[in-house]
Amino acid sequence: MLSQRQLDILRLVIQLNTETGEPIGSKTLMNAGIKASSATIRNDLVVLENQGLIEKPHTSAGRVPSLKGYRFYVDHLLQPSQMKQEDITRIRQSFDQEYTALNDIMAHSADFLSQLTNYTAISLGPEMTSRRLTGFRVIPLNKQQLVAIIITDKGNVESRVFKMPEHLAYSDIETIVSIANEKLVGEQLVTVYNKLRTEIPMILQKYFVTTRGVMDVFDTILASTFKDKVYISGQMNLLDNQMISDVHQIKSFYSLMDNQELLSNMISAPNEGIEFRIGSENDNELLSNMSMITASYEISEYGNGTIAIIGPTNMAYSEIFTLMDTYRKELANYLSDYYRLLDS
Structure with a gap:
């Protein structure tokens, strides 16, 4: 059990070390307002050091706070300052x-x-999960790159550049965008996520001979939206x-x-x-x-x-x-x- 003076000393060691970056000794603590002799303060510093709350750098007679000391200070001694x-x-x-x-x-x-x-x-x-997908567009940048724009109802706008998949034509991308706007836009993001794992793969089978890589486009475009x-x-x-x-x-x-x-x-x-x-x-x-x-x-x-x-x-x-x-x-x-x- 620490005495009130020892608590005051610990508080001052932390505050003064924060201000100066230097180890704090007994004379500094006396000048800062601790009403005790230099010997008494040194004894209190030893007690705090034995408790693991402060430590003594090998090149100095002063002490610096330990991580345990900071934790004790935050839990027991911290007093919020007054903001101007x-x-x-x-x-x-x-x-x-x-x-x-x-x-x-x-x-x-x-x-x-x-x-x-x-x-x-x-x-x-x-x-993000409570938001709704309100906008979904894909715009070609050049023959190799597309930019997807995803908008939610609470003001989030995400854009993502991705490479045009080799096995897909731009008309295929337009089909994907059309499906997304019909089945996903207006839904909560948690619903969008679930539909991408259940309903959307089944719908894609009606439009593509193989859905290989098509779901990757959805994942590439929408992955960041769910995070x-x-x-x-x-x-x-x-x-x-x-x-x-x-x-x-x-x-x-x-x-x-x-x-x-x-x-x-x-x-x-x-x-x-x-x-x-x-x-x-x-x-x-x-x-x-x-x-x-x-x-x-x-x-x-x-x-x-x-x-x-x-x-x-x-x-x-x-x-x-x-x-x-x-x-x-x-x-x-x-x-x-x-x-x-x-x-x-």
Whole structure:
């Protein structure tokens, strides 16, 4: 059981180390307001070190927080900071522009959070499964390439370039588009997914001698529509913060950032609210010396979304908590108004 002074010391070690990046010693803690002798503070530091909450770099007499110390701080000592009104106004004004699709809002959220924090930011919109497929077109770019345009009823627009299958003519693509518009457009995406596995293959048998490769066209065009799109910004910030050091790590991290499905699963918060994952709690070796903060938000009747940032373990958790909490609420309010306009 830690004393109140020891708790105060731990809080200050974390806060001061976050500000300076330097190990914190007894004299610094005395100057920061701990009312005890230097010897008493040193004894308290030993107690905290024995508890595994702080550690002593071999080249310094000061202490730095351990991952266990950060977790204890987040769970027991964190006090949300007060966000300035001008910062709240800045967040609100960031939404004060024309958006042509939900994709743009989600991409903007990642960009804005990355700029605010100087960390890597990730944005995931409300779930796709409740949406309806409202538009489906395929346009030739040249003799070898086609672009498919898929639109859902909640403002999502996806475009996908794919290679013209060798064994199909453009008239065959027109037939596929016609079938999609007749049987799939207007349906919820979960229904579209089910029909692609059941009804559509049977219909295709009426139009094609063999359906070999035809279903691949459907899968190629529509595959991304059933997946939640993840938007990322500020990947280079991890290099600036010296959290990734060698070429292998850089390549691995960018590969991780390109894996939409893995990222979606990784940042989807199991509980409503804000969650801190520190070091090994991320279940990914690449993030073992980083912290991920996820914040979920709910849009009534449209599902849940998530914003997240990835940064160093010694980030200013109090300020980040307040920022993420404020931003998720403002984003939810804006999206609610956005959806109301779409439905009106």
